[in-house]
Amino acid sequence: MIRPARLRDIAALDALLEARADSSMFLAVNHARGTPGMWVVGDPVAGVVQLAPSGYFLTQAEQVAPQDWAKLRRRLSARPCHGVNGPPEQVAAALDGLGLGRRAATLDRVEPLFGLDLADLAMPPGDTTLRPLAQADIGPLTPWRMAYLVEAMGNAPGPDTAASAAAQLGAMLTAGHARVLERDGQPVAMCNFNAALPHRVQVGAVFTPPELRGRGHGRRAVALMLQEARARGVLRAVLFAANEAAARAYQGIGFRRIGDYRLVLYTPAVLIGG
Incomplete structure (x- = not known):
């Protein structure tokens, strides 16, 4: 059984x-925010999947029946999908199930996947x-973020990736989790929490x-970022x-x-069921 999540869930x-x-931080943050697009699996609930508004399909469901x-x-046919993330065997099932294989x-x-009790x-x-x-970092660090997207995320160099890099830094600034490491007043590295809950964070x-x-x-x-988080009461990081x-x-x-995590990304987005 699969159905849209409801308040009673x-x-x-x-x-x-x-x-x-440890393998559900993106879903857990979306759930805490009440982000739409979640479906529950089983009765009683044994799993959850979500096509988030960002266009990423997230899975924490070990058993989903073919039907x-x-x-x-x-239900999601022709919706754009930017990627599928989650435990490897679940991502494989989702790719087949959504017609993206x-x-x-x-x-x-x-x-x-790594974990640490702080x-x-x-x-x-x-x-x-x-x-x-800081706001003043957006311009100087956009080339850093662009290089990260090319090196770590498979983006193609060019103006689209540069624009995406600047936008992502702006979003990090708004979220307030990103940090810059300095030596003698000069940036030498940066890091961020891409998912954060009161007692758990994801680097x-x-x-x-x-x-x-x-x-x-x-x-x-x-x-240093985790030391700062620990002082605020965060207990664990992944x-x-x-x-x-x-x-x-x-x-x-x-x-x-503590395990593995699979990242599948599409640039540009692909259509579910297509």
Whole structure:
């Protein structure tokens, strides 16, 4: 059984997303905000999927029957989809169920998922300092964000990606989670929470320019950001590592591998059922 989520499902979704919290941060934040587009699976509720207003399909449903995928595909037919994210085996099922299995993706990558109880955070030494992203950073750091989108997310270089980079930095500024690491007043790295709840956060958008890598800047930026979050009462953090160097850096401050997460992105968006 699959149907749109209703008010009576709030408690069940709270319990489900808490039980699978480390791989459900995007869904959990959307649920906390009351973001539309969620469908519950099973009776009683055993899973949840969502085509978010952003156009990303998110899944935390281990078992979805073929007839339920068919129903969902009909209801969402011709809706644009920018990507499918979630545990790898669930993403594979969603791609088939939504009729996207044969569509060429800009990015299709399984990344190791890491978790850390912030009581176990290990602070690396250093004299660099962290500050919030500021309006004055948008212009100078847009090339950084553009490079991140090209390198980590598979975007093509060009004016569209540059515009997207600037817009994303603006959104980070509004959200208030992004941080810039400085040495002697000069930016050397940046990081962000791409999902945040009162007691749990997800780290994303960690970037150090190539010429400044190998000096521990990304590791220290993340550690300082998490130290700040811990002081506010955050208890746990999760993240995905795009490569082995990043994984080693995160393990160096206490993160431990807890699973995998699959990211499938489409640029431009593709149509569900097409």
